Amino acid sequence: MLKHYLFVSFVVVLTGCTTPTERPSETGKKPRAPDQSLSTLLIRAEQAEDLAATEFRLAAAARALDLGDARQAKQILELISNPHTVESTSTDYLILAARTAVANGDAKRALSFLGDRRLQSATLTINHQTSIARTRSDAYQQTRSFVASARERIYLDRLLEDSELEENHEQIFSSLMEVPARSLATQANRAITSDVRGWLSLAALAKLHQNDPLKQLHELNKWKRAWSHHTASRSLPRSLKMLSRIVSERPSVIALLLPLQGDLSSRGQAIRDGFIAAHYEQNGSAQIIIYDTTTATATELVNRAKAQGVELIIGPLSKDAVTEIASLNLNIPVLALNRTSDNSLNPNLYQFGLAPEDEIIQVIEQVHSERLKHALVIYPDREWGSRNFAAFEQGWRAKGGNIVDSATFSNQRDYSDLVKKLLDIDSSEKRASDLRRIIGERFEFTPRRRQDIDFIFLLANPGQARGINPTLEHFYAEDIPVYATSHIYESSDSWIDAIDLDGIRFCDIPWKLTSFDTIQKKIQSTWNRADGQLAPFYAMGLDAHRLYPRLQQLKELSNERLYGATGIIRLNQNNEIERELMWARFKDGTPVSAPMSAQ
Structure with missing residues (x-):
């Protein structure tokens, strides 16, 4: 009873409600939940007897769930000592417990409640049946049983x-x-x-x-x-x-604005080739005009394209050029292949980039869904590493995560000192040395690493990771999961080269982890570079071709997705393309793709 009293008192303080003086007029009468606040329902549950108390708590849990507080709904349900006294409360309890479990991300528990024999044999109203079907569908969705989820909705x-x-x-x-x-x-x-x-x-x-x-x-x-x-x-x-x-609204004249000379030329050419390959594969009827962005400013090329009757522009590639275009009065849609450097927007500008920061966000979401909290971060001592570490640090702390330690590395061959210091192996060895000196005897000793690390986030290329990952295992961190971004994997590497990456989990584009489709295979057989470092840009060209007819559809339907070579594509309210990548884990030197879900 004290536990119940303290819980109710806590709710009253939070909601600022006063204790009502009236009691339910009929002990067995079902409470009228829609007319009462959460705190009122809980207080009345304390004042009521047995069945009525159960009904009030069920109503309170339902109210908490409707307010989006699944954790509180679970706590309220735990206060019900015997929900199965009568069939009506038993049915309501099992359905509500299943809904609460789904809201808390526990699909297995939800399906267990819905499979309870008491619910299977109960007389169900239409409302009960619809609630059960929706909840079971949501639970199957969480477990990635998509066809089973759809079947429930079809029923x-x-x-x-x-x-x-x-x-x-x-x-x-x-x-x-x-x-x-x-x-x-x-x-x-x-x-x-x-x-x-x-x-x-x-x-x-x-x-x-x-x-x-x-x-x-x-x-x-x-x-x-x-x-x-x-x-x-x-x-x-x-x-x-x-x-x-x-x-009917597909453009008949399309301009590609790409760098075909200079430092970005290899990327520009890869995007061009991926786009043109997709165009010819579909026997596209649109006229394609290609402009080299190294020959004029972005503004000049946009004006030239307009004068030539272009109805859609794809490009440019550099951040500076995209930022320049964002400031223009655009009267035709532009699918830029990067994002603005100053976060500026334009209603006719769609921003499609391969920013590493997007991968950082996905790593954060994944480890957070697994309820991991304490991170150790290892990253290269250069601008790329510092920028991505800063993005991870900001995003991870915003999620309530903690970075217990971090370290940078340079172009070194031996990572032993770096890893020993991070894992606090030196302190363990010093304690053993001190003990030997004190007792004056030698003894066998296995150093212990620090125990406050939930996962390691490794920012590195394949060569660097091949040195760091085995060193982590050597110094007793083989049981700590290691996460990385796509930079950890080159699809052209042999399994012998990648064997030292075993166990690392990373996100990457579907192009590199699956045989995406027939066009991908044709591109890879035509251009050797489509399997190496330029693979993401060939994939980007392919997706740009598949994306442009769907821009308005993605804009009007907020839940619409395109399953592309660079990921599952969505369009946010700022006209920015968001990509959901695939997850894979190295096993025997080979990345094995698999969905990653909360543990």
Whole structure:
């Protein structure tokens, strides 16, 4: 009872509510939660007896969940000593506990609640059934069981009002688009019900032809004729509704603004070749005009392009040139291949870059989702290392993380002193030496490393990492996970060269970790450099071609994504392209791609 009292007192202080004087008039009457605050519900639970107390706490937990406080909802549910006295409270408790578990990121526990035999045998209302289906779908989504998640939503469809169907269809389609096209087609052929088979075949054609809007529209029209009575045909996902408009509004003249001479020429040429390869693969009808940005200012080239009837500009590549363009009065869309140096914006400027800071953000999100907190950071003693360490430090501290120590390295061959100092091995060895001197005897001794490190963030290229990673293992840090960015991996390296990188987790573009598609294979067979350091820029050229017809779609539909060679692409409210990369881990000298989820 003291525990209950202290918890209720804490809530009252937070919400600033006063204690009500009235008690529920009927002990067994279900509380009217919508009329009462969270603190009021908790206080009434303390004043009520048994069943009524349980009902008030269930209402309070539901209110906390609606307010976005899943942690408090969990605490309130833990105050209920016996929720299964009657079927009604048992059902409400199991559903609410499952919803709370999902909100706290514990999908396994949520599915356990939903699979409880008492819930399976209960008499369920329509509201119960819809809540169960939504919660189970969300739990499956968290475990990356995307088809299972969609199936729950497909079942839910027939329980919903017409006004709710559109949003449910968006959820179904979004889940299925996470699945590879080949897998979707295979599962469509195996599906037992026509509802599921129709959705799977729709998602399969959308995923398979996402890079060719005209082909996608043609296949969609065929699907609509074959599935005219399917629920998705009556209420298509919003992205598919836009297809006709996307096809009709494609630009007929496109300008590429790229550096073809000077320091950035190799990158500019790689982007050009990736773009042109995609254009010819689709038998593109648009006219492509290429401008060398080393021959004139960005402003001059934009004006020249306008005069030649260009309807869309792709480029430039350098930050300075993109910043210059952002200040112009643009009356045609520009898909820049970098971001402005001063964060300036322009309503007709779309910023698509491969900034390493984006990878830093993804590393931070991943380790935070795994509930790791204490970081050790190792980075090179140069401008690139300092800039990325600063980005990590700022982002990690904003998440509540802690950096227990950090160190820089230069062009050295032996990292023993660096690693020993970071792991505090020197102190352990000194203690052993002092003890030998005190007792006057020799004894076997294994040094101990410091124990306050949850993970190591390593900023390094493959050559540097090949020296650092084995040294960490040698000095007893083999059980500490090591995270890195894409700079750790060169796809042209042999497995012998990469064997010393085993265990390192890193994020990278799909181009380097998978056989992306037929165009990628053709590009790699044509240009040897497409497998080496220039791989991201060939991928960028390919994605620029696939991205430009979808810009308006990405802008209007905030949840829309494009599955590209540089990552899963979204457009934020500032017209900046955000990319979600793939995760991989070195095993036997080979990167093995795998989804990374919270542990």
